[in-house]
Amino acid sequence: MRIAFPVALSALPLVLVCTPACATNHVVVVGGTGFVYTPNSLTIQVGDSVTFTNDPVDGGGGFHNVHATGGPTLFQCSVTCSAGSNTPNGSAWKQTIRFPTAGTVNFQCDQHAGFGMSGTITVQGTVPVRLQSFEVD
Numbered sequence: 001m002r003i004a005f006p007v008a009l010s011a012l013p014l015v016l017v018c019t020p021a022c023a024t025n026h027v028v029v030v031g032g033t034g035f036v037y038t039p040n041s042l043t044i045q046v047g048d049s050v051t052f053t054n055d056p057v058d059g060g061g062g063f064h065n066v067h068a069t070g071g072p073t074l075f076q077c078s079v080t081c082s083a084g085s086n087t088p089n090g091s092a093w094k095q096t097i098r099f100p101t102a103g104t105v106n107f108q109c110d111q112h113a114g115f116g117m118s119g120t121i122t123v124q125g126t127v128p129v130r131l132q133s134f135e136v137d
Contacts, residue, residue, distance in 0.1 A: 023047040023048050025048070027051050028040075028052050028053070029053055029059045030052050030060045030062070030064045030066060030109070031061050031064045031109075035109070035112040035116065035117040036117060037052075037107075037117065039119070040118070040120070041121075041122075045123070045124055046101065046102050046125030047099070051096040052066045057092070058094075062090065064088050064109045064112065065077060066095070066109065067086075067109070068106065069106050069107065070105070071103050071106060071123075072102070072103040073097065073098075073101060073103075073105050074105075077095040077097070078093055078095075079091060079093045080095075081097075087110065088110055088111040099123045101123065104123070105120070106120055107120070
């Protein structure tokens with residue numbers, strides 16, 4: 001009789017990896033009280049998302065966008081995240097970005113970067129465990 005044992009379950013500690021179902025959405029308010037992102041520094045986990053809101057209902061507002069200038073997840077958004085319509089915009093907008101890769105993402109408002117309107121998202125993550133099995137005779 002042959003019995004298969006998963007190596008990771010029998011001999012190695014199991015590392016749990018979060019699926020999209022347990023990911024968290026974080027909110028960053030764009031503008032509102034000046035040339036700021038609130039918060040302007042955020043630490044999240046791989047698979048989490050961030051909603052940037054330039055909506056006065058959420059405390060945001062102004063002529064802004066959000067543009068990732070470096071890191072593993074690049075984006076440039078305002079009213080949309082599509083090329084050609086992501087420049088700073090004064091209307092109310094919200095955009096949600098998912099972060100699938102660990103690393104540091106730097107972002108800024110293209111219109112107000114010279115005034116210090118920038119921020120950083122640190123995406124932390126773990127290496128998923130690959131399960132293997134073996135047979136015992």
